[in-house]
Amino acid sequence: MGKNVDENPGVALEKHYRGVRDKTLMRVFILPTLILLIAINVFPLIWSLFLSFTDYSAKMANVWGKNPAWVSSQNFADVLTNPEMWEKFITTAKYVIMTVAGEMILGFGLALLLQLDFKGRGLITTLLVLPMTMSPVIVGLMWKLFYDPNWGMFNFLLGLGRVDWIQDPARNLYSIVIADIWMWTPFVMLLSLAGLGAVPKYLYEAAEIDRASWWFKFTRITLPMVSPILMLALIFRIIEAFKIFDLPMGITGRGAMAPPLLAMHLYNVSFVTWKTSYGSAIGYIMLIMVLAITLVLVKYLNRAKQ
Numbered sequence: 001m002g003k004n005v006d007e008n009p010g011v012a013l014e015k016h017y018r019g020v021r022d023k024t025l026m027r028v029f030i031l032p033t034l035i036l037l038i039a040i041n042v043f044p045l046i047w048s049l050f051l052s053f054t055d056y057s058a059k060m061a062n063v064w065g066k067n068p069a070w071v072s073s074q075n076f077a078d079v080l081t082n083p084e085m086w087e088k089f090i091t092t093a094k095y096v097i098m099t100v101a102g103e104m105i106l107g108f109g110l111a112l113l114l115q116l117d118f119k120g121r122g123l124i125t126t127l128l129v130l131p132m133t134m135s136p137v138i139v140g141l142m143w144k145l146f147y148d149p150n151w152g153m154f155n156f157l158l159g160l161g162r163v164d165w166i167q168d169p170a171r172n173l174y175s176i177v178i179a180d181i182w183m184w185t186p187f188v189m190l191l192s193l194a195g196l197g198a199v200p201k202y203l204y205e206a207a208e209i210d211r212a213s214w215w216f217k218f219t220r221i222t223l224p225m226v227s228p229i230l231m232l233a234l235i236f237r238i239i240e241a242f243k244i245f246d247l248p249m250g251i252t253g254r255g256a257m258a259p260p261l262l263a264m265h266l267y268n269v270s271f272v273t274w275k276t277s278y279g280s281a282i283g284y285i286m287l288i289m290v291l292a293i294t295l296v297l298v299k300y301l302n303r304a305k306q
Contacts, residue, residue, distance in 0.1 A: 058276045107185045139247060245264060248264055
């Protein structure tokens with residue numbers, strides 16, 4: 001017993017030093033990563049927030065050495081009082097509603113169909129997922145070829161004749177909506193499949209014993225159990241659709257005929273006309289809007305989980 005008592009302080013000391021070494025190694029490896037993340041993510045956010053309250057152009061700064069001049073909230077006031085900006089807000093809202101609604105309905109519907117047991121289900125699931133694995137710019141260029149009014153396949157397959165889906169301002173927004181739904185419906189489908197696969201089978205078996213209708217099983221079992229994962233898919237897709245840029249850039253470009261989406265306008269303001277401060281203000285207004293929508297949806301997500 002005495003020997004064990006004498007050895008215990010040494011063992012405890014060894015464990016103490018081993019713990020100190022482990023913590024030191026953790027800090028050595030984690031600290032550079034944290035510094036890099038702060039430099040890449042946090043610093044640009046803080047710097048762009050500062051620029052949004054100034055009169056500054058990155059291009060003029062390089063030429064004339066101009067420093068940011070403080071103008072307070074003038075940039076935000078200019079954005080919010082500009083009628084053309086409100087047209088872009090409305091167009092972006094229409095785009096988000098159409099794309100997200102289409103992706104949620106089609107994605108969940110495809111997931112319900114893929115829950116059925118039939119031959120070739122795995123192959124069909126793989127083929128349906130392929131659009132999501134492609135680059136958005138490549139998808140945009142591909143659909144641009146499909147929409148070509150002279151020899152594109154889209155008008156030919158639908159029997160529409162020579163309809164210009166790219167240069168016509170009344171149609172080019174819908175051309176991007178169709179391409180976005182085609183590309184990102186598999187994302188909602190995969191999340192829905194994961195949610196449907198997690199529903200306990202005994203609930204359906206109990207409903208079968210009680211002779212419940214398919215509508216009762218769908219509204220009382222399937223939807224309540226899958227609603228948290230559907231809310232998660234809804235949050236992701238709203239965020240992505242709100243700041244869409246690469247897909248419309250591939251289809252319509254940034255010319256005068258491009259639809260007035262906020263992300264496209266932000267690019268033109270910040271990197272074509274080089275109004276850096278004004279573009280920063282637009283970016284932060286978009287960020288606030290996305291955060292507000294996300295907070296509301298997260299609230300409903302927590303309710304759905306309960």
